[in-house]
Amino acid sequence: MTISLTINGKSHELDVEPDMPLLWVLRDELGMTGTKFGCGVSACGACTVHVNGEAMRTCATPISAVAGTEITTIEGLNEGGPDLTALQQAWVDHQVPQCGYCQSGMLMAVSSLLSENPNPSDDEIDAAITNICRCGTYPRIRAAIRSLATA
Ligand code: FES
Numbered sequence: 001m002t003i004s005l006t007i008n009g010k011s012h013e014l015d016v017e018p019d020m021p022l023l024w025v026l027r028d029e030l031g032m033t034g035t036k037f038g039c040g041v042s043a044c045g046a047c048t049v050h051v052n053g054e055a056m057r058t059c060a061t062p063i064s065a066v067a068g069t070e071i072t073t074i075e076g077l078n079e080g081g082p083d084l085t086a087l088q089q090a091w092v093d094h095q096v097p098q099c100g101y102c103q104s105g106m107l108m109a110v111s112s113l114l115s116e117n118p119n120p121s122d123d124e125i126d127a128a129i130t131n132i133c134r135c136g137t138y139p140r141i142r143a144a145i146r147s148l149a150t151a
């Protein structure tokens with residue numbers, strides 16, 4: 001089955017099974033390995049990208065469900081912009097990543113939150129960002145988000 005997607009502003013025609021998860025299309029078909037596999041059951045958020053601007057977990061999303069959409073992955077987060085987005089720079093400034101495995105999904109979830117709510121409270125951050133980080137970077141994530149919100 002041929003499925004059309006726009007990923008980071010570039011059109012793709014993909015000949016894949018319709019039930020193939022979007023995560024595997026990104027990683028295996030397109031070689032975009034910035035998006036990570038964690039749990040495979042929509043629980044951890046490591047596989048988060050934006051679909052039409054909204055954060056979506058891709059490990060349990062069949063490609064047929066996102067045909068015709070515009071997808072942004074971590075590779076496209078600063079498309080056409082400076083080297084780092086303000087969000088990425090805040091991550092560097094607050095030294096958020098530890099092992100880093102969860103962080104691309106984290107950045108995609110947080111950037112989606114900030115586009116809807118530029119000044120979220122700690123409670124709003126906790127409610128919106130349910131991604132799991134085995135290294136426990138949550139306090140630094142909150143501090144980085146707060147630095148952007150008050151900038
Ligand atoms: S790998 Fe998709 S939510 Fe965990």
Ligand code: FES
Nearest residue numbers: 099100133134135
């Ligand atoms: S930084 Fe290690 S899992 Fe989050």
